[in-house]
Amino acid sequence: MTELRPGDASLLRKVNTRLTLSALRREGVATLTRLGRVTGLSRQTVETVLDELGERGYVREVPPDEGVMGRPARRFGFRADAGYVLGVEVGGDAIVAALADLNGEVIAWERTGVPGGAAPHERLEAARRTSLACADGAGVARRRVWAVAAGTPGIVDRTGRVSLSITLPGWTGVDLAGPAGRWFGCTGLAANDANLAVLAEHWRGGAQHASDVVYVLAGHRAGAGILIGGRLHQGRNGAAGEIGTLRQVGWEDATRELVKESSAAEVFEAALTGDRDAVRRVDRYAERLAIGASALALAVDPDLLVLGGGHARAGDVLLEPLRRHLAELCVSVPEVVASTFGDEAVALGAVRLALDHVEREVLGL
Amino acid sequence: MTELRPGDASLLRKVNTRLTLSALRREGVATLTRLGRVTGLSRQTVETVLDELGERGYVREVPPDEGVMGRPARRFGFRADAGYVLGVEVGGDAIVAALADLNGEVIAWERTGVPGGAAPHERLEAARRTSLACADGAGVARRRVWAVAAGTPGIVDRTGRVSLSITLPGWTGVDLAGPAGRWFGCTGLAANDANLAVLAEHWRGGAQHASDVVYVLAGHRAGAGILIGGRLHQGRNGAAGEIGTLRQVGWEDATRELVKESSAAEVFEAALTGDRDAVRRVDRYAERLAIGASALALAVDPDLLVLGGGHARAGDVLLEPLRRHLAELCVSVPEVVASTFGDEAVALGAVRLALDHVEREVLGL
DNA sequence: CCTGTTCTGCGTCAATATGGAGTTATGGAG
C-alpha cells in the first residue's frame, strides 16, 4: 500500500534528493543549471541537495568544462565508485560473480567451475572464493562492497534460505543470504535464479519497456521468474513461478526427453539442418515448455514472455515452435523473445537486486 | 514505478490531506486533537486541512459531544453522502446492482433476472434499468452518482470492452464501461467478474489481511481473479487468471461433468449424506478445480486462495477435497477458504473499483 | 580593456509545519 506517514519538510528534501540524484546519474556529469532544468527544481534547491550529497560522499565536484562561452559552471558527478555491489550465481556446475559500481557498471567478472555433485559447503566455499577473487581482481577492498546478492536454482524464501532444491544435492535448507553477507561483512541477499534473470532482462535486456514479464528459464532444468508492475514478484515463500513442478505441465521430464542420447546443442543443431527426428524432438520440447509457459501467461497475462537459459541460445529453432504452441494455448498471446543475455543473466540480475537494496537502504531513496 | 516529480510545499499538503482524510474516515467522527494524535500531525495542520476539506464539501462539523470534562471540542465527520458510487454485476442470468456512499456503505441493492439467451442490447438495457432503479429506490439523484463499475463474465480489456466472452451470446466485443458511465453521466468502468470478486474479498471478506490472493470463482463457469500486493492484477489485456481455458486444466468440462443429471446443489447435498457416486463426482470436480487453482497458486504463490462462486456455498464438502488435491500439486500450499460473500461478491467488488476511482481521481488522494 | 554571456551569491517572499503561551468553555466540588 501507500505509506501513510505525516509529511513534514524533511519529506520534501527526501523527494528532491532522490529526484536530483536520479537526474545526476542519468546525466553523468552536469551543471547546477542543467540539473535544475531537467528536474524542474530551482537552482538553489539543487545546490543545497548536492552539497549534502557531497558531504555524504555520493557526489563530487569535477573541473569545469573549458572553451565554452560565459562564466564556467561548476560541474558535479555521481561518485559511482563510492561503493560496490556484487552479484553471484551459485549454479549447478559453475559459479559466476559480477562486481559493479553504484551505477551498475560491471567492472569485473569471475567464473569457476564446480562439480554438479559438490556438497553444499564445497559449493558455498567455491562461491566465496569466486566472489572474493572477483573483488580482489578488480582491486576493490572488501569493505567497499555494500551488498551481495546470490542466485541459485530452487526455491529461496524471503530470508534467503533455499527452502527446496531438486537439482543440487543437499542444497535444500541451506542458508545462502547469511554466508553471502559474511563474505564481505555487508548485507547478503538471495533469490531464485530465474527471478534474478528476469530482473536483468528488465534492467538492461529486452524487457526494459515491459512492466509485466514472464521469464522462462530453459536449460538443464526449467524455471520461471515473474515481474509484475516492473517489480519482482516472488510470492509468500519465494515460490512464485514454480509451475514446472506441476505434473500436468511436465517440465521435469521435458529436458530429459530432449537430450535422450545427445547434448541439447546437438539436437538443436540437427533440427536446424532439417533432421526429421531432431525437429520432432525440439517440437515436442517446445510444446512441453509452452504448456507451462502458457499456464504462467494465462495467470499473469504479461506484456512480454522472455525465453532464457542455455536452450535460449538455440534461437528461432526453438522460439518458432514455442510461439506456435503458445498461440494455440493462450487466450491473450504475449510477445515472445529470447533473452538478451547468456550465462551472465543471473549474476547480472543479482547485481540489480543488490543495487536495489543499496539504493533503498543506504542512499535512502 | 515511483513518481519522480519535484516536490514543493503543496506536496506536503497533499500528503497530509490524504493522511487526515483517511484517519477521519477510520474514526468516523473525531476532534482536532484526536486527529492530531492519530495522524502524528500538529493540531494546527489538521485544522487547516479540515477547513479546506470542508470548503470542498467532503467534511462537515458536527455538534460537540456533551457531558465531558473540559472545554467542548469541535468535532468533524466525513461527509459520506457527498457522493455515491454504483457497482453492478451483469451476469448470465441476473443483474445485481449495489449503491454505496463514499464510505462504501451499501445503502441499496437491486436485483433483476435476465434470460441466459438475452441479446447484448437487452442485457445492457436490463442492467441500465436495474442500476437506475437502485439509485431511484434509495432516493439518490442520478447526478450524485460519481462513478459506476460493472462486472461481467469474460475477458474485459482496460478500456472496459468485453474482448472475449464464452458464456454469453454475442457478448464479445460489447463496450460495457461506456454505457455504464452514460447511465449516470459519470465515469464508467468495467472488469471481469472474478477480478471484482477478489477485490470484494480483500476489502471486506476473508482476504483482508492477505496481500497476494488468488480467487477461484466456481459456478456455472469457472474463472479466477488475482490480487498482487493488495492491488488487482488484470494483465495487459485484462486476461490475467484465465487459466480455465487451458485444455490441460479442463475447467471447461469440469462443471459439465459435475452436474450431468442433477443440479450442482443436489450433488453436493448427496455427497454430504455419503452418497458414493456423488462423493466421487465432487472429488473429481475438486481435482479439476485444483489443477487450475494450483497452476495459479504455483505461478503467484499467494498468501491465500479463496473459493467463490455458486459452488462455494457447498462449503467443506467441496473445500476438503480441494485442499487435499491442492496439497498434492503445490510446492507451497496456500491457505484455502470459502468466500465470505454469496451473490453479492461481484457487485460489491464493483463498488470497490468505483470507489477506488473516486478516491484517486475526485478526492485526489 | 571593453563587451557579451553565463553562472554564482544573496536577499526576499511564500507555503507549510511545529510548538508554546495564554485564553476560554465546561463540569463538578464546596
Add this chain to the structure above:
DNA sequence: CTCCATAACTCCATATTGACGCAGAACAGG
C-alpha cells in the same frame, strides 16, 4: 454561586524548504 480542574482553543513566533530576481563575478573574444 464561586472556584477549580480540565481539555480544547487561539494566536504568535519560528523553522524548514522552495521559488524568484537581481547584482556581481568569471571568462571568451574582439
